[in-house]
Amino acid sequence: MSTVTRDQDTLIRDNMALVGHMVREMLFKVPPHVHRDDLASAGYTALVTAARAYDPARGVPFGRFAALRVRGALLDELRGLDWASRSVRARARRAEQARQELTTQLGRTPTDTELAQLLGVAVSELAHTNDDVQRAAVLSLQGFTTGADDMITDPALTPEEMLLHRERIGYLTDAVAVLPEKLRHVVEASYLRERPLAEVAAELGVSESRVSQLRTEALALLKDGLNTHMNQQDTGRGKDGCVARKRALYAAKIAARTTMASRLAATDLHGLRTAA
Numbered sequence: 001m002s003t004v005t006r007d008q009d010t011l012i013r014d015n016m017a018l019v020g021h022m023v024r025e026m027l028f029k030v031p032p033h034v035h036r037d038d039l040a041s042a043g044y045t046a047l048v049t050a051a052r053a054y055d056p057a058r059g060v061p062f063g064r065f066a067a068l069r070v071r072g073a074l075l076d077e078l079r080g081l082d083w084a085s086r087s088v089r090a091r092a093r094r095a096e097q098a099r100q101e102l103t104t105q106l107g108r109t110p111t112d113t114e115l116a117q118l119l120g121v122a123v124s125e126l127a128h129t130n131d132d133v134q135r136a137a138v139l140s141l142q143g144f145t146t147g148a149d150d151m152i153t154d155p156a157l158t159p160e161e162m163l164l165h166r167e168r169i170g171y172l173t174d175a176v177a178v179l180p181e182k183l184r185h186v187v188e189a190s191y192l193r194e195r196p197l198a199e200v201a202a203e204l205g206v207s208e209s210r211v212s213q214l215r216t217e218a219l220a221l222l223k224d225g226l227n228t229h230m231n232q233q234d235t236g237r238g239k240d241g242c243v244a245r246k247r248a249l250y251a252a253k254i255a256a257r258t259t260m261a262s263r264l265a266a267t268d269l270h271g272l273r274t275a276a
Helices: 006-014 017-025 034-055 061-079 087-108 114-119 123-144 161-179 179-193 196-204 208-230 241-255 262-266
Strands: none
Touching: 006 017, 017 034, 017 061, 034 061, 087 114, 087 123, 087 241, 114 123, 114 208, 123 208, 123 262, 161 179, 161 208, 161 241, 161 262, 179 196, 179 208, 196 208, 208 241
16 A cells, blocks of 8 residues: 655645544434544545545635545445344334335324334334334435535546436436425425424424324335435335335436436536536
């Protein structure tokens, strides 16, 4: 491995706090058993890599450039740790199957109390499962495309990779825009504007538990819609008729919203968000 130059060493030392900040931010989104040291190690390694790859002639501040590399390294580390345990995934699958069953029986979305009764668990345990599912979905979506404010040119990207990167951002923009109104509001409020669940619940006139449920539903739709278009996955296979129709309709709305040209218009040639 090549040695670090004096300029690169300065970049690393001046931006070590950035890694610490991003690690602390990520720790708020994952279960307690994920160790800070594991994430920090991955983050500092990415910072060194970023310093070696940085080209100031490209006109991108090093802090922004490094943030993208560090964020990607932290997500890769979490996936490698497989923090969503098998038991959590099993509980999530049972909850989803029960939710689909009750939705078919009742003709509406079941309450948390009804769902917990069918599963034979406490409402609080169901809430914990929902939280874990949301964390997993968020990580999946972050892996699908990076955060809007940190999208910058990676010199390692080929023109074809940059085109795919930009189209993914366009698809995500459209996927959020065509969510059912209440789901879209919850996603935009809780993730894009980072408002507390209690505040969102009060605004909608529902309980925090209901907002959490809506957020879980929205993230599942987003993941399915994006996988349908970008990865050519049949996300409706194995679902009951009602759920399959709902997800197919949502995927069709994403496809119909824009052309490829307008999806690419969501970013500039360097993969940065354009003004709305």
